[in-house]
Amino acid sequence: MGESIDIFGLMVEEEEKRKKALREEVLGALGVPDFFKGGSIWIDARKCYGxxxxxxxxxxxxxxxxxxxxxxxxxxxxxxxxxxCVANCMVEGCIRVRRTRPDGTVEEFSSLREVATLLRSISGRKALEAVEKIFPSLGDFLSRFGPLRS
Ligand code: SF4
Ligand code: SF4
Structure with missing residues (x-):
């Protein structure tokens, strides 16, 4: 008997590839370096002020x-x-960001206090400076990526 094919696994893999390619395309076009190897973000709608x-x-x-x-x-x-977003949310634990640094270190933030600790580090400051540099023109650029949000 041949090996069974994990269709669900293949679909997840394909979806991950699609997301990665889109991410590279959009961030590349923006000229924004991808600071992290990967990441996730969650919002707890029950805590959000609206x-x-x-x-x-x-x-x-x-x-x-x-x-x-x-x-x-x-x-x-x-x-x-x-x-x-975490740093600007007044509600602790409302937004949670987990990310993996290029060296494999995993960081998680869900409150301003945790983000403030990060910002005291040199690498954190560098990342913020890079983001601030690109901010002024992003609104115009992203309006061209409207279909991303549909
Ligand atoms: S503020 Fe940063 S972490 Fe939050 S959604 Fe925007 S890009 Fe993602
Ligand atoms: S900052 Fe926090 S409370 Fe405010 S809208 Fe965003 S998630 Fe909701």
Whole structure:
């Protein structure tokens, strides 16, 4: 008997490849270096103050976080895992960012206090400076990537 094929596994793998390619394309076009080997971001909708707050959306340098149908969503392909949204959220544990550094170190942030600790490190400051450099023109550029959010 031949080996069974893991269709679900193959689909997940393909989806990961698609996301990676899109991420490389978009961030490459923006001229934004990908600081981390990988990352994830979660939002706890039960803790969120809602649209009246909007602090995380305003803070995001790539507009990766936005409102859809009354819910915050994140377009992970353009998320830099920079933690600006975490640093600007008043609610501890509402947004959680986990990322892997090029050396394999895994970091996790879910409060301003944790982000502030990071910013005291030289590498953290460098990352923030790089993001700030590209910020002024991102709105115009990302408007051309509207279909990403559909
Ligand atoms: S981690 Fe940075 S890029 Fe990602 S959603 Fe938060 S502010 Fe935006
Ligand atoms: S900053 Fe925090 S509380 Fe405010 S909208 Fe964003 S996730 Fe919700």
């Amino acid at each position: 649209r009246e707050c909007d602090m995380c959306v305003k803070a995001c340098p790539t507009k990766a976080i936005f409102w859809r149908g009354g819910q915050l969503v994140v377009q992970e392909e353009i998320c830099l895992f920079c933690t600006a």
